Amino acid sequence: MGLSREEFRAALVSRHGEACQAKFDVARVAVCGLGGLGSNIAIALARAGVGHLHLIDFDMVEPSNLNRQQYTLAQIGQPKAQALADTLATINPWCDVKSEGVRLTPDNLATILADDPIVCEAFDRAEAKAMLVAGVLGALPRAIVVAASGMASFRSANAIVTRRVSKRLYLCGDGVSDVGDGDGLLGARVAVCAAHQATMVLRLVAGFDEP
Amino acid sequence: MVTINGEEQAAAGQTVAAHLAQAGYNTARVVVELNGDILPKEQYGQTRLQDGDRVEIVCFMGGG
Numbered sequence: 001m002g003l004s005r006e007e008f009r010a011a012l013v014s015r016h017g018e019a020c021q022a023k024f025d026v027a028r029v030a031v032c033g034l035g036g037l038g039s040n041i042a043i044a045l046a047r048a049g050v051g052h053l054h055l056i057d058f059d060m061v062e063p064s065n066l067n068r069q070q071y072t073l074a075q076i077g078q079p080k081a082q083a084l085a086d087t088l089a090t091i092n093p094w095c096d097v098k099s100e101g102v103r104l105t106p107d108n109l110a111t112i113l114a115d116d117p118i119v120c121e122a123f124d125r126a127e128a129k130a131m132l133v134a135g136v137l138g139a140l141p142r143a144i145v146v147a148a149s150g151m152a153s154f155r156s157a158n159a160i161v162t163r164r165v166s167k168r169l170y171l172c173g174d175g176v177s178d179v180g181d182g183d184g185l186l187g188a189r190v191a192v193c194a195a196h197q198a199t200m201v202l203r204l205v206a207g208f209d210e211p
Numbered sequence: 212m213v214t215i216n217g218e219e220q221a222a223a224g225q226t227v228a229a230h231l232a233q234a235g236y237n238t239a240r241v242v243v244e245l246n247g248d249i250l251p252k253e254q255y256g257q258t259r260l261q262d263g264d265r266v267e268i269v270c271f272m273g274g275g
Contacts, residue, residue, distance in 0.1 A: 037275040124275035126240040133269070134242045137249040152274035165267050166244050179274035190275070 005094050012049040020206050021049060027205040030054040030116035032104055032132055034080040036068035036187060037148050038122030040194035041201070042084055043070055046092040048202055053088070053095055054116050057081050058103040068187030104132060110139035118204060120197055121147035124179070137168060146200050150174035151193035153183035160189070162196045162211040170211060172196035215266045223262045228255040231268070242269045 003011075013021045027050045031038045034057035042053055057080040061071045075083040085099040104112060109132065113119055119136050123129050126149075133147050150173035151160060159174040173193050179185050200211060213222040215230070222230050227250060231238055243250040244267040250258060260266065 033275060035275050122275055124273060126271040126273040129271040129273075129275075130240050130242050130269075133271075134249055134252070137242075137244075138251060147269075147271075148275060149269065150272040150274070152272070165269055166247055169242075169244070169269075171269060173272065176272065177274065178272040185274055 008092070008094065009049065016048070023205050023207070024049045024202070025051045028052040028054070028116055028118070029201055029205075030056065030113050030119045031122055032056050032113075032119060033122035033124065033128075034059075034069075034084050035065065035122065035124050036185070036190035037124075037151070037194045037197065038120065039070035039080070039084055040191050041120050041122055041198045042088060043091060044195065044198035045201060046088045046095045046097075048198075049092065049095070050202075050205070051096060053097050054113075055081050055084055055097060055099040056102060056104060056112065057084075058101050068185065068190045104135075106131060106135050109135045113140060113143065117143060118201055119143050119145050120201060121145060122194070122197070126178070133169065144168045144170070144204060146170045146172065146197050146204075148172045148193050148197055150177045151190045152179040152185045153177040153181070153189070154186055155183075155189075157189055157192045160192050160196060162200050164209075164211050170200050172200065212262060213260045213264045213266060216268055222260045223264075225260050226256060227258045227260065227266075230260065231255065234268075236268065236270055240271045242271070243267070244269075 031042045061075045079101045081099040081101045085097045121132050136143050162172045165171050212219045
């Protein structure tokens with residue numbers, strides 16, 4: 001059954017209210033890294049009717065991604081940026097998605113993210129997370145970063161929180177679980193952290209700046 | 212005294228690099244904000260903490 005853009009938006013307004021939806025319509029958010037965090041964040045934001053999403057990941061879909069990342073068996077081997085854009089088009093075809101299969105570096109991030117007022121850090125490697133967060137906060141003086149640290153292991157989902165580190169940096173996670181400790185990486189727990197990030201993004205767009 | 216991650220510490224006079232090393236941080240995984248501004252890694256060695264400074268050190272865990 002087809003749904004018109006107006007009908008789709010009316011359904012969103014019934015859940016978010018007109019004033020809030022009007023803010024979501026024009027929001028612009030970058031999602032850096034499209035793994036367990038980023039694929040879940042992007043889908044949550046597209047479902048909320050965020051108007052513009054900028055997706056960035058240089059990787060391909062692999063079998064080991066499937067426990068936590070929003071890809072299908074048929075998408076194995078495809079670039080994540082394209083595969084996720086295809087999925088988003090089936091969820092919300094009116095979301096303006098710019099999808100790039102590039103690797104963000106200290107040299108290119110300010111150019112690539114120049115138009116994105118909110119940046120989600122959704123990488124997996126700790127060193128890459130630190131590089132991106134420092135790079136964006138340093139080079140883009142108005143950008144707000146919603147980052148993640150600590151979502152591996154089988155610890156309680158209740159340990160995952162959102163905190164505001166400083167004026168332009170929010171951090172989601174338990175702060176201690178490292179995938180390198182070998183305690184596992186549970187899709188459901190990663191999704192909790194992604195939902196914290198997506199919720200914080202939507203709160204910021206709606207005008208709430210506290211976690 | 213220097214406020215580091217909300218805790219008062221006697222770190223005045225120490226460089227950021229020395230403090231991170233002493234506290235056992237892996238600098239490749241760390242982001243440091245000094246008085247609300249991001250401190251570039253290249254400046255850790257020459258930046259000395261002063262009385263009244265507020266420092267936020269975020270050490271990232273892997274996984275995503």
